[in-house]
Amino acid sequence: MPLKSWKEIPIGGVIVTPGSAREYKTGTWRVMRPILHKEKCIDCMFCWLYCPDQAIVQENAVMKGFNYDYCKGCGLCAKVCPKQAIEMRPETEFVGEEG
Amino acid sequence: MKMQKVLEKVAITGAEAVAYAMKQIEPDVVAAYPITPQTPIVEYFAKYVADGVVKTEMIPVESEHSAMSALVGAAAAGARAMTATSANGLALMHEIVYIAASYRLPIVMPVVNRALSGPLNIHCDHSDVMAERDSGWIQLFAESNQEAYDLTILAVRLAEHEAVRLPVMVNLDGFILSHGVEPVELYPDELVKKFVGEPKPYYPLLDTDHPVTWGPIDLYDYYFEHKRQQVEAMENVKKVFPEIAKEFEEMFGRRYNFVEEYKLDDADHVMIALGSTNSTIKYVVDELREEGYKVGALKIWMFRPFPKETLQRLLNGRKTVVVLDRALSFGAEAPLYEAVKSALYEVAARPLLGSYVYGLGGRDVKPEHIRKAFEDAIRGNLIADEQRYLGLRE
Numbered sequence: 001m002p003l004k005s006w007k008e009i010p011i012g013g014v015i016v017t018p019g020s021a022r023e024y025k026t027g028t029w030r031v032m033r034p035i036l037h038k039e040k041c042i043d044c045m046f047c048w049l050y051c052p053d054q055a056i057v058q059e060n061a062v063m064k065g066f067n068y069d070y071c072k073g074c075g076l077c078a079k080v081c082p083k084q085a086i087e088m089r090p091e092t093e094f095v096g097e098e099g
Numbered sequence: 100m101k102m103q104k105v106l107e108k109v110a111i112t113g114a115e116a117v118a119y120a121m122k123q124i125e126p127d128v129v130a131a132y133p134i135t136p137q138t139p140i141v142e143y144f145a146k147y148v149a150d151g152v153v154k155t156e157m158i159p160v161e162s163e164h165s166a167m168s169a170l171v172g173a174a175a176a177g178a179r180a181m182t183a184t185s186a187n188g189l190a191l192m193h194e195i196v197y198i199a200a201s202y203r204l205p206i207v208m209p210v211v212n213r214a215l216s217g218p219l220n221i222h223c224d225h226s227d228v229m230a231e232r233d234s235g236w237i238q239l240f241a242e243s244n245q246e247a248y249d250l251t252i253l254a255v256r257l258a259e260h261e262a263v264r265l266p267v268m269v270n271l272d273g274f275i276l277s278h279g280v281e282p283v284e285l286y287p288d289e290l291v292k293k294f295v296g297e298p299k300p301y302y303p304l305l306d307t308d309h310p311v312t313w314g315p316i317d318l319y320d321y322y323f324e325h326k327r328q329q330v331e332a333m334e335n336v337k338k339v340f341p342e343i344a345k346e347f348e349e350m351f352g353r354r355y356n357f358v359e360e361y362k363l364d365d366a367d368h369v370m371i372a373l374g375s376t377n378s379t380i381k382y383v384v385d386e387l388r389e390e391g392y393k394v395g396a397l398k399i400w401m402f403r404p405f406p407k408e409t410l411q412r413l414l415n416g417r418k419t420v421v422v423l424d425r426a427l428s429f430g431a432e433a434p435l436y437e438a439v440k441s442a443l444y445e446v447a448a449r450p451l452l453g454s455y456v457y458g459l460g461g462r463d464v465k466p467e468h469i470r471k472a473f474e475d476a477i478r479g480n481l482i483a484d485e486q487r488y489l490g491l492r493e
Contacts, residue, residue: 013317
């Protein structure tokens with residue numbers, strides 16, 4: 001979401017558009033990024049179960065990756081993974097990339 | 100005292116004058132907690148409510164913190180909201196005072212100036228309001244009961260102007276004005292109501308067809324921008340206030356401005372102060388003028404925003420400027436002096452400056468004190484970095 005100048009926003013911190021929280025990507029808070037090594041993954045769904053931000057993407061109980069718009073990089077998924085299939089890497093390695 | 104309902108001079112206290120203005124404004128909501136010396140304002144106003152003279156919703160809250168909180172809710176809902184307080188009451192609402200300004204809620208609050216404890220003291224000085232000078236409220240100061248009445252009415256229009264949308268404190272000196280009886284010319288109800296008009300709410304919460312969010316968390320991505328907007332609103336006051344003051348003058352016949360000039364035209368020595376002490380200063384100016392001294396006074400009606408440009412224009416090239424403060428800023432210069440000194444940094448011909456602190460905790464300020472400060476100025480016996488005291492036992 002592009003940030004606006006002080007001349008472009010309502011005064012007093014009032015939010016005049018309902019549902020605007022949807023535009024707020026908490027993934028920008030992330031310092032460490034989870035990376036999936038699919039060859040080790042057994043689709044146990046532990047990561048999906050534990051993720052506090054519902055940021056694990058799955059289809060029909062198959063682990064597909066992460067929703068980086070909302071993943072805050074807490075690393076719980078990597079911690080609970082029984083196969084060490086998730087690696088936490090510093091965001092600085094991905095500067096300029098999408099996600 | 101029975102209030103008369105005709106346009107004529109009546110002898111009333113400052114508190115009654117302010118309460119009468121509130122009666123005529125007839126805000127939608129008043130939430131207040133009594134504290135000396137503001138108490139009679141709330142007392143008079145509560146009687147108007149009890150007698151059915153006004154339709155105002157009066158909320159007798161359990162503290163000033165709650166009073167300002169209730170007004171924040173009321174004003175965000177779209178109501179015209181008022182309260183009044185003093186000293187420790189103002190300090191107790193401090194947290195919400197900042198919130199009211201940052202939410203841009205046009206609340207009008209007479210502040211009956213009283214020394215902040217401790218030691219415990221109920222009498223006049225400006226330590227209470229000076230503790231709020233960076234809160235983002237517009238701050239007006241009354242010299243007389245008439246001015247307290249007028250400025251309360253004027254403040255409503257200033258606060259609600261769409262280019263401003265800021266709360267206003269109308270300061271009147273505790274006991275000296277609040278409990279002192281003076282002649283006050285009261286305007287007819289219909290004229291006051293016409294002047295203040297109907298409130299124009301900004302995204303009111305009660306407009307349920309257009310739901311909005313008030314008071315969300317505002318982090319590093321937008322807080323700074325909202326603060327910049329407050330700076331702009333304060334700058335806008337400097338454009339808007341003269342227009343509203345002109346309308347006020349056309350309707351009621353009294354002229355207000357950022358400052359009042361008293362025998363200033365040819366004055367070599369100028370004294371600056373806030374509030375009721377200006378009457379004493381004018382008395383001494385008259386005496387010294389009779390003795391042949393070119394002295395004058397500059398009364399600050401508006402302290403926030405500080406009328407820096409006006410002071411620069413009026414004080415450039417004077418021989419001396421003496422600033423009287425009824426408050427301290429421990430470890431730094433007194434608040435009004437600091438503001439005046441800072442304003443004069445940029446003028447071409449800087450006057451010699453003197454700082455005098457007086458009247459703390461209700462200590463009397465007498466003509467001889469004012470004269471002493473003027474005599475220092477006339478003799479050139481001023482030191483810009485020396486804080487002096489009037490009426491203090493050394």
